[in-house]
Amino acid sequence: MTRPEPVLRYMPGFGNECETEALPGALPQGQNSPQNCPYGLYAEQVSGTSFTAPRRQNKRSWLYRIRPSVLHARRFQRAEAPLWRSGGSDSDSVASAGQFRWGAIPFPEQKLNFIEGVRTIATAGEVDSRRGLSVHALLVTRSMTDQYFYDADGELLVVPQQGGLDFFTEFGRIVVEPGEICVLPRGVKFKALLRDGPMRGFICENYGAPFSLPNLGPIGANCLASPLDFKTPVAVFEDIEKPCCMFVKWGGDFFACDIARSPLDVVAWRGNYAPYKYDLRRFCPIGAALFDHPDPSIFTVLTSPSEIEGTANVDFAIFSDRWLVAEHTFRPPWYHVNAMSEFMGLIYGRYDAKPQGFGPGGMSLHNAMIPHGPDAAAFEIASRTELKPERLSDTLAFMFESRFPQRLTKYAAELDTLEKDYSDCWSELPKRFTGAA
The missing domain is CATH 2.60.120.10 (Jelly Rolls)
Structure with a gap:
């Protein structure tokens, strides 16, 4: 006997005490483990x-x-x-020391x-x-x-x-x-x-x-x-x-x-x-309303805490539709060296820090203390564009971030979709130093 209904009914709430029964009266009343x-x-x-x-x-x-x-x-x-x-x-x-990126696996x-x-x-x-x-x-x-x-x-x-x-x-x-x-x-x-x-x-x-x-x-x-x-x-x-x-x-x-x-x-x-x-799509993002780029921790959906306060075993963060309004600010994610390891994937749309090379189904790994940031093209656009309120639409990327270094498997290192020249996306970054204030 299969009872497939109701198959798509849900109860709301995260971590709530719930009770549900597929047959009337199946839940014991007053105690959890009655004699019968x-x-x-x-x-x-x-x-x-x-x-x-x-x-x-x-x-x-x-x-x-x-x-x-x-x-x-x-x-x-x-x-x-x-x-x-x-x-x-x-x-x-x-x-696994380095920057890695893969296209979608067929x-x-x-x-x-x-x-x-x-x-x-x-x-x-x-x-x-x-x-x-x-x-x-x-x-x-x-x-x-x-x-x-x-x-x-x-x-x-x-x-x-x-x-x-x-x-x-x-x-x-x-x-x-x-x-x-x-x-x-x-x-x-x-x-x-x-x-x-x-x-x-x-x-x-x-x-x-x-x-x-x-x-x-x-x-x-x-x-x-x-x-x-x-x-x-x-x-x-x-x-x-x-x-x-x-x-x-x-x-x-x-x-x-x-x-x-x-x-x-x-x-x-x-x-x-x-x-x-x-x-x-129910996630309600927040961001800078005047200047500077906030830390990506503001995009955390779920966290698995570790024994070190404030340092996650793993965080799950997303980068979804949102408004960018900060003034006099480099709006894409900045260049950074992070104590956490970051695995990213793109569900749909484009990712603003890598608009040309990171397609849906693609993934990347930037390990702990390995520098990374926008590619040369993204940097050039973000440095020159007129800063008006801009809505990022139809985009969804995610990140698994951990206090632990993430080690590549042999399978990942040998994937045909691994971009062996990925780090070249930064090679065209020019020297901009002028020597004057």
Whole structure:
């Protein structure tokens, strides 16, 4: 029995305590684990943080399912995902000092599901110590059929660039399209289904603290991403009895086991640990209203904090439609040397610091303490243009920024779309020094 409705209903709010049921009365009332649950369901808790984490940080949900997860993950055998790499778990990385840029990766001829379609570009930190991240390109050309997956190493922030995906998770279904993101928490089971044609995008696999909304400080209570714009799915479940396969990523390795039924059998749930989506076009940017270019931290959508206050394990920032109004100011991002490493991707439109060389689906990596900034053409235009209010329209770029150096994989270093002459974009910068004030 499959109950696909309601498949596209969501509840608002980031990290809210939610409760939802696909059958009336499926949620126990008054306690989480009664002696006998309604409909003969099993109670199971999934914890995204330690039991004793502070209340404001504690993440857990109670799931009421047809069968417990112990039947979904046993007798594991080694599985292969040769292009999905993890930080610190292998020696696949290559020399990563420098500036790197790639064009969009073309779709391959072979059929690839979500697991097969992950291509790791860079890793940072160490997967077993729960610090750092991996950055992946994603190419999906077929749906997962009788296959399910969960990542025990980290949460997955999925950023579509072309085409969409329907994530059927234990908690319900989430459809995500270009211009939106989806976060699949550590340990949550799902299958990924194509929407309309092949899908290309990016993934940040976050090993560290779960993503949260950044503190706003002097900004106050409003702007940037509103908690109410984040959507969590309502309960919908599969009751399917047929042979399936469960894939698990654990400790940087992959495992698989045969199971006799769908693991997406959660009839009801309550808690604050669940997948969610966000429409990036709902982001409310702020900027300089008079002069100078603000730090890019004002574009942070989500952050995974580290043990060093104010220094993120990973920040997810976007550069979207906005007005530029600053006077007597070099408006594109300035030249800088940053203690953080910066992986960027372009979803659509053009990026103002690299308008000619950075196309949709493209990506770049500027590592910690490696100088970078506008190319020669962008500098010339920005230095000479008359400064009027200007609206950047139909543009969406993103950045995964981390305190950890991001190390290129062998796959990324050998990609045909790697621009080996990328650093030449600065070679035409002239000497402008006049020797006079």
